[in-house]
Amino acid sequence: MADTAMRNSGLPEPRGPRGGDDPPDSPCGQDDPLGRAVWRLRSRACWEDAAALLAPHAAEGPEAAQRRTAVLIEQCMYTGRGWGAAEDALRSAEALAGDDEERGAAACERGHLAYASTLLSVRDRADEARSALGRAAALLGPQSPTRPLLDFRRGLIAQHLSENPGDATAAFERAHAGATARGQRLLLSFTWRHVAAMAEQDGRLSEARYGFTESLRIREELGYLVGIAPALVSLAAVTEDENEAARLRREASRLVRLLGGVPTWLARRLGGD
Template identity: 65%
Template sequence: MAHTAMSGTGTIAGDDPLQTAVWRLRSRGCWTDAVALLASRAGAAPALQRAALLVERCLFTGDGWAEAEDALRTAEALAEEDDDRGGAACERGHLAYAATVLGVRDRADEARTALGRAAALLAPDAAGRPLLDYRRGLIAEHIADSSQAARAAYQRAHAGATARADPLLLSFTWRHLAGLALRDGELAQARQGFAESLRLREELGYLVGTAPALAALADAEPEPEASRLRAEAKRLFHLLGGVPTWLSPHLTSPPPTP
């Protein structure tokens, strides 16, 4: 991705008005409209960004799998540089991960293979490396059930996102590290991480990710704060038309963290 556009705020790549508009739509869960804005852009990088947006839509809505697959095949066909090939492999792995954790189809082996290919293609200092590390952490936590491997991957991603000033990716790494801390009974550490994740998402205007952040923080807070946070999460969830769909059954109890 031209990894900044997807893992970052979407507004920092030379203050490109198009990327700013894409970010505003993406942050509100309007992925199809965001992709339409990019239709006139040719080349590997725009194709990869379109694919990444559609993969994200699958994860948040549980829908649009065929369109995401088509966009990924286009991005893979256009990729000529290792960074583009690695980015496409990272997105393929993420799509396979989403299908697995959402119960659409078990594609765990495909997810591991694709992320392994991305790791071989992306240089250690490549722009897409922190996002890849984060996604390898997701595989370790939610498919392999290895909290130790997940923590190590999230920490690498966190360090990379910090070095690259990528606040959106930091909001994800803070949240997932906090989730592991909560699992270990480290309430203060969990509370700090969830609060940082929420703060970053609110500052960025990342509305589609704010309800999950509120619900996650609620899991680490005592009453009555926990109920207040969940009520706010529920309000945002309904405001955005029930997205992300996987949050719905968990607004009164600990949510999953795809």
């Protein structure tokens, strides 16, 4: 914990989602001390510490087991490491799942882990990712709170693995509508970001600026510190004022340094600027 405190000195205190704002990919509810502690660590890129707090509860409870899995998979996405721990946590969550909702949520996490492995060129698991998310779709009912997250992850597959922008946009829009209806604001920050990315790809820069601005605003409001730097860089890429774009990139670099070089892919990119 001492290294964590040193690494995070100078960062603002994360506030986190409250009540209905807590999305299915959040590690714990925010209305209890454990949930607040897990959110604080997760938002500051301290995933191993967050997973350790959840471990005693994850040993017997499927919900906590899936939340712990989500924390560790997020670490893989942001750092490119921790794959073995995430896989072990996922297997435990799958073993504890007792109904279709829990099995569907676990399948959604398996699809996300396989997608991350493929995207980051660790191991090609694209077929596993598609199969797992298809299984999740069959298990989760239309009113499942996990459904918007599933739609979002299917959009990621279409965007980055299948290179099908039409399917990706449709999936992101479904996820966006679901996250809006359920008040899942952290997920909403991700759907705004990817809807904006599709608009940027199509040359619709004013729409892209709006979406990236909304994504950044939500992350700042929630105190999702580890996600703010990527949002700043995305907004900078579509900002017309070069001085403002440079300011956004400088702020992103500062946050990445304060978080100990996380996200690692962004640290490499900013280091080359």
